[in-house]
Amino acid sequence: MIKLPKHIENLIPYKAGKPVEELAREQGLTKIVKLASNENPLGPSPMAVEAVKNSLSELNRYTDPKSFLLVKKLSQYYEVPQERIITASGSDALLQYIIYGVCEPGDEVITSQGTFIGWYVNADKYNIKCVRTIMDDFTYDLNAILAAISEKTKIIYLANPNNPTGTMFTRSQFEEFLARVPDTILIVLDEAYTLYARKFKEYPDGLKYEKDNLMVLRTFSKDYGLAGLRLGVGFGEQNLIQALYKVKLPFEPNMLAQVGAMAALDDINFLKETAELNEKSLNKFRTEFDKIGLRYTKSAGNFLMLIFHDESTAIQFNNECLNRGLILRHTGSFGVPNGVRINSGTLDETEFAIGVIKEVFESIKVEV
Ligand SMILES: Cc1ncc(COP(=O)(O)O)c(C=O)c1O
Structure with a gap:
């Protein structure tokens, strides 16, 4: 057997956001929204x-x-x-x-x-x-x-x-x-x-x-x-x-x-639309999260990080959202065990995500 260097044997590799097809295969869900990898909801330029x-x-x-x-x-x-x-x-x-x-x-x-x-x-x-x-x-x-x-x-x-x-x-x-x-x-x-x-x-x-x-x-x-x-x-x-x-x-x-x-680089309109949609989507999230008391970070990006009381609540929240077709990202591997990241979406994706999040938040009585 080839002896591998210790640091490669112990290496924890990059873990990407869950692909939509994988969740569809696992759960047989028809509607799936992925807001887990800070991608552009408008598609490519x-x-x-x-x-x-x-x-x-x-x-x-x-x-x-x-x-x-x-x-x-x-x-x-x-x-x-x-x-x-x-x-x-x-x-x-x-x-x-x-x-x-x-x-x-x-x-x-x-x-x-x-x-x-x-x-x-x-x-x-x-x-x-x-x-x-x-x-x-x-x-x-x-x-x-x-x-x-x-x-x-x-x-x-x-x-x-x-x-x-x-x-x-x-x-x-x-x-x-x-x-x-x-x-x-x-x-x-x-x-x-x-x-x-x-x-x-x-x-x-x-x-x-x-x-x-x-x-x-x-x-x-x-x-x-x-x-x-x-x-x-x-x-x-x-x-x-x-x-x-x-x-x-x-x-x-x-x-x-x-x-x-x-x-x-020449697609100026696309950049403008991207920035506008991002603002709309994140503002909708902020308004709804404030109403239910879900804490989140002051973000200048195209995503927010939801803040939970502890790691197990964050993981449970993330999993419950997954079970309902909403792919978010638990931030443990980034070094924030009590966080879950959500990026901006189309307005339809934003509404769907708000619906799922409210339901999960209510059903598991999340402690924030
Ligand atoms: C801060 C930061 N840097 C770099 C990257 C990777 O970007 P790229 O797709 O260009 O490799 C990401 C992707 O999520 C990121 O968040």
């Missing part, structure tokens, strides 16, 4: 779909490893030089490449408890210790992160808004933090949900800060509705970007992802 369709006849070709045309367009769109941009199969792939390309054995990374599971898993994959500091009211405590810095710290990971809590830190908090982090430590600022947070005046746009030790990540999975296509973008210092190109798989992101993303 229509302009991206059109571009992908028109490129299918090129599938016999290997793709451009540097995504030249896409990077050029991203450079114009975001006003960032091309040398500072890399694309990959989702920002999750970039998280992996950053740890692989930057860390050596014995290095450590820091983030907060209760953040994106992808960061924990990627650190574990490379056997890099991930120090997790405590949260302050479901929000990153940036001072706790600063206090945890040691001579072993190589990277600090921050998601803003954060997943699964949706909370955000402000521009002044971030700027104070930036000024205090030694420039030998890379700060990874993951802005997967930036579209939804931009309306807040105090939201810091990571691309406004050009610091050599700051890397900003964006994804086309959420606001452009292209989670299935896999396209993530990293913006950072030129040498770092070159290092990441060395470790990246050569033919990612795939050709369809590249053309889809290029077209999506």
Whole structure:
């Protein structure tokens, strides 16, 4: 038998939201609504779909490893030089490449408890210790992160808004933090949900800060509705970007992802509709949850995290919703055992979810 490394044997892999087909198979339900993976309820950007369709006849070709045309367009769109941009199969792939390309054995990374599971898993994959500091009211405590810095710290990971809590830190908090982090430590600022947070005046746009030790990540999975296509973008210092190109798989992101993303960048209407629907859906949730006394986080993303008294109540609530065809996400694997995350939906999905949640809340007499 092949002897596996201990850290791989012990690795707890990424656990995705339950697929609709799986629940349909298990429960034989006819109506199922999935609000578990922060996907775009409007579907994919229509302009991206059109571009992908028109490129299918090129599938016999290997793709451009540097995504030249896409990077050029991203450079114009975001006003960032091309040398500072890399694309990959989702920002999750970039998280992996950053740890692989930057860390050596014995290095450590820091983030907060209760953040994106992808960061924990990627650190574990490379056997890099991930120090997790405590949260302050479901929000990153940036001072706790600063206090945890040691001579072993190589990277600090921050998601803003954060997943699964949706909370955000402000521009002044971030700027104070930036000024205090030694420039030998890379700060990874993951802005997967930036579209939804931009309306807040105090939201810091990571691309406004050009610091050599700051890397900003964006994804086309959420606001452009292209989670299935896999396209993530990293913006950072030129040498770092070159290092990441060395470790990246050569033919990612795939050709369809590249053309889809290029077209999506022009789909201004789709972004507008996405932001508007998100606001409507989450506001409906907030109104109804307030009426029944269900607590939730102050989210700047396209989701809320419901807060329960304890882990077993959160799990029971999640399971009871599943039994009724509503797929939500228990946040235990993110490090918040008493949370359940729900993302915005179409208005029909929102109504369905409210109906199920009220029924479950009533039937199990949830203690909040
Ligand atoms: C904060 C955060 N970063 C990254 C990702 C992964 O995005 P992608 O689909 O680009 O890999 C997610 C997905 O849920 C996320 O919430």
